[in-house]
Amino acid sequence: MKRLSLSKDEKKALIYLLPGFIVTALLIIYPLYYIITMSFSNNAINQSGFAGIANYTKLFKNPQFSKAIVNTAKFTGFSVAGAYVLGYILALAINRRSIKLKGLWRSLIFISWIIPGVVKATSWKWLFRTDGGMFNHLLQSVGLISSEVPWLTSPKFAMWAIIIVQIWATAPYVMLLMTAGLQQISKELYESADLDGAGFLHKLKYITLPLTKDITFICILMLLVWAINEFSLIWIMTTGGQNTSTLSLLVYNQFKMLNLNMASASAVMQLIVTMFFAAFYVKLTVKED
Amino acid sequence: MNKRVKSIISDALIYIFLAFMVIIILIPLGWVLSTSIKQEVDIFAKPPVWITDNPTLQSYRDVLTGSGIPKAFLNSTIVGFMTVVFSLIFGGSAGYAFARFKFRGKKVLSLYFLMSQMLPLTVLMIPLYYMINDWGLIDTKIGLSIAHLVITMPMVTWMTKGYFQGIPKEIEESASVDGCNTLQTLIRILMPLLKPAIATTGIYAFVSSWNEFALANVLTRTDASRTVPISLSEFSSYFKVDWGDTMAAAAMITIPIVILFMLVQKHFVEGLTAGAVKG
Amino acid sequence: MKKSFKLVALILALVMVAGSFAACKKNDSGKDTADKGQTSNEQKGTEDSKKDDKGSATEQVTIEWWTPNWDEKESREMADEFMAEHPNIKVNLVITEWDTYKNKIMAAISTNNAPQLYTILTTDVAQFAKLGLLSPLDELGAQAGINFDDMLEAALDIASVDGKIYGVPFRHDGSGVWYNVDMLNQVGYNEFPKTWDELITMCEKIKQAGIVEYANAWPLGNQPNAVTRMVQQLYSLGGDVLNKDETECLLDSPEAVQALTNIVENLQNGYASPSSLEMDNTILRDTFGAEKLAFYIGGPFDAGTLESEYPNLNFASAVIPGKDGMGVTTSNGWTIAMAEKTTNKEEAALFLQYLTLPENQARLTDSFPASKTALEYEQFSTKYLKPFAEQLTKSKPEPAYAKWPEMEPIIFNYMQYALSGSMTPEEACKAMTADINAILQ
Structure with missing residues (x-):
């Protein structure tokens, strides 16, 4: 085997790939190596003294960690489900043949995705004020609530408030991907179904959903990863208080507490959880190559 | 019931639903704008009102003359442009390689580029901080734009890969028959075809950098490099809680992004979906 | 051909620059663990040589x-x-x-x-x-x-x-009390109550008289501010957060439960504003300044702002009421x-x-x-600061335990449960004690 001999294509590819590869290696692989070493060190600051898995066993015993896991699961589960369902409905609505100004609807809805995360969080924080807050006022004026709800200041509601914002912020992305997916379904399929007299739900079940399966998976995995990694939204709205501390917030707050051993161990845990889902995403996306 | 009437009714219902959703989408931004033009006394009015009787631009004046926002605006623009240039050079050439060449390890490498898009920034934050500090680039615009490559590079690679794949290989092949080498083809033939795509990818990178908070929060120290999200988050901290000013600043950093997006929204949407739909 | 070569060269140059950064990093960290002093000398050296390049003499x-x-x-x-x-x-x-x-x-x-x-x-x-x-x-x-x-x-x-x-x-x-002199006069008080029970009596009178919607408020929207108030109540009642050798959490003691109960009941009885949950010390001060509260526990540093920003406000300061007289403030x-x-x-x-x-x-x-x-x-030694100076004679440093940064969010978290009514103060205190004991091990 002439292992080192490169084909003509490979030589060219190498030139084009190398710069990008080196930059990402420097900015991504090296930091990952660094944080993993830190998590196995006695003194994380100097990365000195091999601690084995001591930092991890300590982390697992810490009640804050199990709470962060539960919170991450809750935030991720509900926000992904909500954003997916809402985004899909929006996509179906916009994709309906008789609906006009498709581009306009799409870009208006897309605004909540495009605005800076800090603005998202700050504006919702301002909407969610308990006393004289606009969100409470709107709900009261349509009769959904009778007394003011302390959205961000009670452990009962804070997580739900943040989930609402995450759905609001990510549903447009689902809408976008799904409209693209729906447009790829050939019209003839629907036309022949119409001839058979199939209803909307029938078509949804037997044509639309199966044919958008792949893009659905990609979309959901993307949402999952974003939700697990979401930081600025929660940080600005509650700083992880009111029982809203997810893994991201735990890492940041441990770092703030000068607890680098714990911070690096929780970071590695977050990495493992993220990469678990990312692996599925990659498997789906790359299979064509 | 008549089929046509039925379809008109369901169309109407869909329009109502879409209009309702657009309202919900726009409520926070609307509330930001509404608060930003209120007098200080009206901001905490109970019940809250959407349209104030005494609008004022005082908050905007405060933000423009007495805050770090104008400087942060400049910083964000410069950091954004540098990020765009770096990620187009590095990510664009990688995207081209993925689209055009057959090579061993292609699968592994594309795995690597895809996975890196999903890394939690809170995980990378600490080591990146130490690294950028060792390079002496803490609190510099160039340091921050290098760090922002973490979030832009993978997606730019992926988007440009999609664009290059969209151009028939035959165009390039005919060019190479004419005696152009690969790079000449890239510059003379492909670039003009890809102008909108490059613009879209660039804007994607720019917006990502403009919006990024977690890294900028630790990598900046002073107004030499502080970007708009950081500047805004400092509005609502310890000693000043001026919601009017905060909202005026929020409006000012959001509107350019929304306008930029509206200008290129068609291409932008195509670019974002290209990677995911075509694979 | 030349053109393309230039582009490749440019890319390679950029890569090499990036690569040399990585090399720098490795050298630095190696030296650092080997000899710290040497590193700092060398760094000084490079700084000096940089200046020489510029030709500056100083x-x-x-x-x-x-x-x-x-x-x-x-x-x-x-x-x-x-x-x-x-x-x-x-x-x-x-x-x-x-x-x-x-x-x-x-x-x-x-x-x-x-x-x-x-x-x-x-x-x-x-x-x-x-x-x-x-x-x-x-x-x-x-x-x-x-x-x-x-x-x-x-x-x-x-x-x-x-x-x-x-x-x-x-x-x-340390902390002390700021109060609105006019409002207290209206319910017959010439000076601030000395004990917690008298304070509650006064709150009731203010509520009955209806001169202001809420008698007071707490900075419960901010973790360090909120936990400080709780610890002050605890110290005033004679309790403590941890035992002497910092191995066991004492927050399930009757004193701790009472400390939390004091704050929770103050809100639940309608004396303290429900907005407390969104307040930090600054918002609290501004609310008091706007004459929407009769008193609050705050710091001496509020004197300047209250004086300059609210010229019509008739206010004074006092020591914190405790169980049988002056309470204990935390100091920092x-x-x-x-x-x-x-x-x-x-x-x-x-x-x-x-x-x-x-x-x-x-x-x-x-x-x-x-x-x-x-x-x-x-x-x-102004009239505003005197009571704060007096209060400092009964003070205890804020907790500075090794694990305090981890304990504070736990305490804050369960305080929020108690304040929102999802837990009783007893349950909240038990739960925070269990969580803190888990991290002390």
Whole structure:
């Protein structure tokens, strides 16, 4: 085997790939190596003294960690489900043949995705004020609530408030991907179904959903990863208080507490959880190559 | 019931639903704008009102003359442009390689580029901080734009890969028959075809950098490099809680992004979906 | 052909630049673990050679001080004065913010070649020092002329670890009560109640009279502010957070349950504003200033703002009511500390000495200075500040346990459960004790 001999294509590819590869290696692989070493060190600051898995066993015993896991699961589960369902409905609505100004609807809805995360969080924080807050006022004026709800200041509601914002912020992305997916379904399929007299739900079940399966998976995995990694939204709205501390917030707050051993161990845990889902995403996306 | 009437009714219902959703989408931004033009006394009015009787631009004046926002605006623009240039050079050439060449390890490498898009920034934050500090680039615009490559590079690679794949290989092949080498083809033939795509990818990178908070929060120290999200988050901290000013600043950093997006929204949407739909 | 070659060359050049950065990093960290002193000398060397390149003759050294935004104006003045006196030293300021200062300082101070000086909470000194990130100042400070004998022992104690001083305190204070004189007069009070029970009676009278919607409020929207109030109640009742050797949490004691109950009932009985849950100390002060509250527990540093921003407000201060008389306040303050892994320490110590001179402490503090000489100044014995000075005689330092940064969010979290009614104070105290015991092991 002439292992080192490169084909003509490979030589060219190498030139084009190398710069990008080196930059990402420097900015991504090296930091990952660094944080993993830190998590196995006695003194994380100097990365000195091999601690084995001591930092991890300590982390697992810490009640804050199990709470962060539960919170991450809750935030991720509900926000992904909500954003997916809402985004899909929006996509179906916009994709309906008789609906006009498709581009306009799409870009208006897309605004909540495009605005800076800090603005998202700050504006919702301002909407969610308990006393004289606009969100409470709107709900009261349509009769959904009778007394003011302390959205961000009670452990009962804070997580739900943040989930609402995450759905609001990510549903447009689902809408976008799904409209693209729906447009790829050939019209003839629907036309022949119409001839058979199939209803909307029938078509949804037997044509639309199966044919958008792949893009659905990609979309959901993307949402999952974003939700697990979401930081600025929660940080600005509650700083992880009111029982809203997810893994991201735990890492940041441990770092703030000068607890680098714990911070690096929780970071590695977050990495493992993220990469678990990312692996599925990659498997789906790359299979064509 | 008549089929046509039925379809008109369901169309109407869909329009109502879409209009309702657009309202919900726009409520926070609307509330930001509404608060930003209120007098200080009206901001905490109970019940809250959407349209104030005494609008004022005082908050905007405060933000423009007495805050770090104008400087942060400049910083964000410069950091954004540098990020765009770096990620187009590095990510664009990688995207081209993925689209055009057959090579061993292609699968592994594309795995690597895809996975890196999903890394939690809170995980990378600490080591990146130490690294950028060792390079002496803490609190510099160039340091921050290098760090922002973490979030832009993978997606730019992926988007440009999609664009290059969209151009028939035959165009390039005919060019190479004419005696152009690969790079000449890239510059003379492909670039003009890809102008909108490059613009879209660039804007994607720019917006990502403009919006990024977690890294900028630790990598900046002073107004030499502080970007708009950081500047805004400092509005609502310890000693000043001026919601009017905060909202005026929020409006000012959001509107350019929304306008930029509206200008290129068609291409932008195509670019974002290209990677995911075509694979 | 040439064109394409240029492009490849450009890309390769960029890659090599990036690569050389990586190489730099490795060398640095290697040297650092091998010999810290050598690294700092070498770094100094490279800095000097840089200056030579520019052809400048003066050997100016640069030091950096991270100071909070509420001290910005005075900090800039003092830096300018110091630079005028020492033309060879250039002082750069980095302005920090309350919400993020600790994260940012943590990140900065743990790097090689860290910035030199930081204004931090006195109770944070021990945590940084135990990680080996602060320079001991006993010798360095004495050489620069810092007079540690003039500093309040209470403050210096918090800033010391194992008998070594790791920071120079310049501000030291505790809490007290601010009240609206007119509102209290309306319900027949000429002075503030002395005990907690009398305080509750007064709250009821204010509520009945209806002169103001809520008698008081608490800063329960902000973690450190809220936990401080709870700990003050606990200290006033004679309880403590941990046992002596910091192995067991005492927050399930009857005193702790009572402390939390005091705050929870104050809200549930409609005396304290429900907006308390969104307030921090600043919003609380502004609400009081706008005459929407009859009193609140706050700091001496509010005097200036209340006086200047609310000229029509008729207000006074008092000590905190406890079980049978004056309660106990927590005390804390602000300290300037120096990084361990840094350069130009002598110059930084000189600047530190200047900043903590009695007259400069008096300028820099928003409440009381930590210098005994400065404390005698007239500006610290006004009618507003006197009760705060009296209250300081019954004070206990804020918790500075090694695990405190991890404990504080736990306490705050369960306080929120109790305040929202999802848990009784007993349940909340039991749960926080269990969680804290888990991390103490």
